[in-house]
Amino acid sequence: MFRLLSLTLAAFAIGISEFVLVGLLPAIAADVHADLGTAGLLVTVYALAITVFSPLLTSWLSRYDSRAMLAGLMALFALGNLAVAVSPNLTGLMLGRAAAGAAHGTVFALGAPVAASLVPKDKAGRAIALMFLGLTVAMVIGVPAGTAIGTAIGWRATFTLVAALGLAAALTLWAVLPSASGERGVLLREQLALLAYRPLALTYVVTALGFGATFAVFTYLEPLLTRHAGYTAPAVTWILVLFGAATVAGNLVGGRLTDRRGAVLTIRTALTGLIVSLVALLATQGHSAAIAVNIAVWGVFAFLISPAVQTHAVALASVHGPGAEKAASGLNIAAFNAGIATASFAGGLVLDHGDPARTPWVAIALALAALVATTGIAARHAPRQDANASGRGAGASLR
Structure with missing residues (x-):
């Protein structure tokens, strides 16, 4: 232990x-x-x-x-x-x-x-x-x-x-x-070869845009809360605790929902809930109590997607030979962080030309693009059951 x-x-x-x-x-x-x-x-x-x-x-x-x-x-x-x-x-x-x-x-x-x-x-x-x-x-x-x-x-x-x-x-x-x-x-060229499989490549697009969307706002959450919702800097700490607890709940629920309803449905559910909570953020950001509730709901949907995309990526890669599942998992982690980099950069550009109140618009656009991309992530084959099991083990624990 x-x-x-x-x-x-x-x-x-x-x-x-x-x-x-x-x-x-x-x-x-x-x-x-x-x-x-x-x-x-x-x-x-x-x-x-x-x-x-x-x-x-x-x-x-x-x-x-x-x-x-x-x-x-x-x-x-x-x-x-x-x-x-x-x-x-x-x-x-x-x-x-x-x-x-x-x-x-x-x-x-x-x-x-x-x-x-x-x-x-x-x-x-x-x-x-x-x-x-x-x-x-x-x-x-x-x-x-x-x-x-x-x-x-x-x-x-x-x-x-x-x-x-x-x-x-x-x-x-x-x-x-x-x-x-x-x-x-797994050689680097073997990892990159997986990207030629369209459903898997689009799954990484969904991972990057869908998970990354949150960070267009979350990166600049402190100035959003202090400038518009009336929070002091110490009070922001408690909002971060609230958001963190919500992400734990989202991760756990996402794993269970993936097992019971399938990864694709879970991904679409997560993205739909994320879009709704981000749109609501535009209305609640000037109200201290309302935005706290909004942030909790946002945190759940933001991390509901994590185990689902990880499971789906591993399952799709399972037919591509030894080592493919491990490579697919690693590439999905790279996609998570590519999304964080893109979204935080885009949020920063908005902040440079306005204020943090506008950052949810960037997140909404990214999440909508991710939802559209889910139309191409369905498998064209039936992945092995053991691949699904290994994906659930890794995915439910990933963040």
Whole structure:
């Protein structure tokens, strides 16, 4: 159990690093003399680093000892966050975020198989879920706590703490995980070949647009709440707790609904609910109580889609030979973060030419495009049942 918890600790540190910027962005922008839209590029750069470097690093590092690689990646993650904490300008912040992001995706790509190998085969899904639990806990507890620390004593203290957590995870992984020789990884060209299958490629489009849509607004939620809903900076922390709890509920409900009603129906349900909640956000953003309820509903639908798209991608890839499911899962993680990068960048452009009250329009457009794309994601074959099972195990735990 302690070996699995070492992976959970790594995921917890990573989760805080990815999402804590939401509550700290105005303070960071003021400190490095940048406007909010430009500072929002820190979210974009992080997500792009995951998208671009994770497939490359996974293909390269999977052939080596997984314990050494995971410990090394978490050390890189710690250094990246330390660079963020001490950097005096936006360029240094972006370089630090890029380093941390490159480590992020590869830790999950390499760590999930390690988690599964630590338990009997019939418990592999639960082992992977325990690792990904770190992200969920980070969203509910770590991000609000990091925001509170940043508000009280400075945002640099938050990233110093994240760097310390990353280093602790690196040392723990090295100390408790068994040494394991690497296996032949999926080559990069084999990963890219999956994109030639139209339903799978469109599933990644749905993942990027549908999941990413939320971050056109969420990245700039703090100024939206303080400028329009009358919240103080400390009160925003509690809204982040509320949103985090809602995402946990959405993730769990999405997994169950996928099992019972199928992935495609769940994806369309999630996107429809997301669009409705984003449209409602245009009306509730000036009312403190109404927007809190709206944000809770939004959080449920925003993460309802996660297990469904992950399950569907793995199931579609199951007929493409050995290693295809693992590659499809990794590409879907890249699609999640490509969506975050695109949406946060688009939201920043809107913010540069207006105010955060307009960011929901960007999210609505992206979610509508994702809903249209679902018309092409239905399988042209009947995937193997074991593929569906493995997809549910991974998907229900992914965020």
